Structures are given as C-alpha cells and as structure tokens.
Amino acid sequence: MSAPIVVDNVAALRAQIRNWRRDGLKVALVPTMGALHDGHISLVKIALEEAERCVVSIFVNPTQFAPTEDLDKYPRQLARDLDRLREAGAHLAYTPGVADMYPAGFATKISVGGPSAGLETDFRPTFFDGVATVVAKLFLQAAPDCAVFGEKDYQQLCVVRQLCRDLDLPVEIIGAPTVRDSHGLAMSSRNAYLSEAERGVARKLNVVLRQTAAELASGADEASAVGEAAEALVRAGFRKVDYVAAREAVTLAPWRQDRDGRLLAAAWLGTTRLIDNVEIPGA
C-alpha cells in the first residue's frame, strides 16, 4: 500500500478533496485522536468499503477534555499511526494543530441535547460540547459523504447522529461494531495506561455487562440487575463505577423491555477510566 498523503491544514485538505470530487470519487472520514489500534483500523476498512477515498483525522481535541483529565498524557505517536494507515490503505491523514482548529479568538460551541443527557455527561459535563464542536468542524472542513464512528463510544455515536440530523449536515453516519481482544476487552487508546494486572481486571467489564444484559433480556428487575453489576465490578477490582445503565438503543431514553436496548458502563481502574456497552436484545 502507498503511504497516505499527510496534510496539516484545512486549505490543503480541501484542495485534495476537491480533486477527488472532480474525479467523481466518494469520500469517507474517520475521525480519531490517534494512538491507532485495531478498533480504529476496522473503521478505516469500513470506510474503504463505503467510499473510494478514506480520510483519517488525527487530532487530540482539547475542548473535550476537562482540566482535570488526561489531555497532556494522552498517547501521541504519529509516525506509528501513519504506518498503520499505510498498511490499512487509508488515502489521507489530516493532522491539524490546536491553533489551526481553534485559532485565537475562537468563540463557538455546539451543544447537542437528546442523547447527550446523562451517562457520560453526568461525569464529563463538557465532553459532548467539545466532541460536537470538533466533529462539526471536521465535517465542514472535509465535507465527506460519510463518516465512521465506533460503537465502543456508543453515546458519542448517538450524539453525532443527532448533531447531523438537527443541523442538516449532509454526512451519512456509519456505526461500527466494537473490536475486542480475545478476552472481550474493548480496544481503546487508554488501555495503554493499564498495567498487566489491571488489564486482567479490565476484561471483566465486558463479562459483567454481557451477563447483565442477558438477565435484563430475560426479565430481571432493571434496578437490581444494574446495581448488582456495579457491585460485581467493584468485587472484580474496579476502584469506582461511574454508571451501569440500560437505555433504549437509538434515543438513549430509559430502556423498555419491548425495545432494543443498550447496557452502558463506565468504571475506573486506578487512574484509568474505561467505558463499554453491549446490546440488550428486545423481547
């Protein structure tokens, strides 16, 4: 595979995409924060099935991190990321700097309602404003036909769909299944923070969620089931559970047993916060 074109500013990005459009080529965007793993690469593969050209953005977006969060230590490894994108066949890596995305005087924020309520927002209150603002910018910069987002960040995927619907952004949003290691641990750039022992505990997150989703699907009381799941995670070695919650799968409204649902969780292992979610099949 040839190396992707690398551009670090919006003018060069638009010039390249204009050339592709002139040739009638369909363009897919995969937004990322880099430190690419097999989960990201699965999004690139889906993008390449959907479109003739795949753009991957790599931008550690400061506006989605609270001051207490891990912006400074977030893994950054551009050379390795570009190798992975070459192997995967991505055509362009867009790597803007913070000053390109948020020049001095930048003063706009996009705040999405609906599915952003609760869950992550209860613990990261400014997170989705940062995500929605940067995703809207990326969509306006790249003007892709479609964009691929992972179900690992399930609430984020729902928020991005809502953003596009509400602002009439003409981008088809494609949700991609969560890629896991052989023990079921969802791949995540933040897994790099885990020690070997923590990784063993981390693998329990998906096990507990799958068990609980099966119980809910077969009629278990919701409050007891999610409460027991949180206790099981603490017993397994998680320091703190932010939430385990069942939601309706599309709107993230309260779950109803006759509808397809999603069981979502966030929990801390030491200083690392992990999230995951699984399907709750409808009755």
Ligand SMILES: Nc1ncnc2c1ncn2[C@@H]1O[C@H](COP(=O)(O)OP(=O)(O)OP(=O)(O)O)[C@@H](O)[C@H]1O
């Ligand atoms: N295991 C995975 N399977 C499928 N998609 C994934 C997976 N991990 C991340 N993604 C998706 O990749 C895109 C970029 O995510 P990001 O760069 O934040 O990686 P991440 O691994 O989720 O990082 P973090 O550890 O910060 O959550 C998002 O759409 C995200 O949902």
Ligand SMILES: CC(C)(CO)[C@@H](O)C(=O)[O-]
């Ligand atoms: C969508 C995203 C690239 C916006 O910064 C980020 O939240 C992520 O990587 O999931």
Ligand code: BAL
């Ligand atoms: N993967 C979502 C980005 C974040 O948690 O900051």
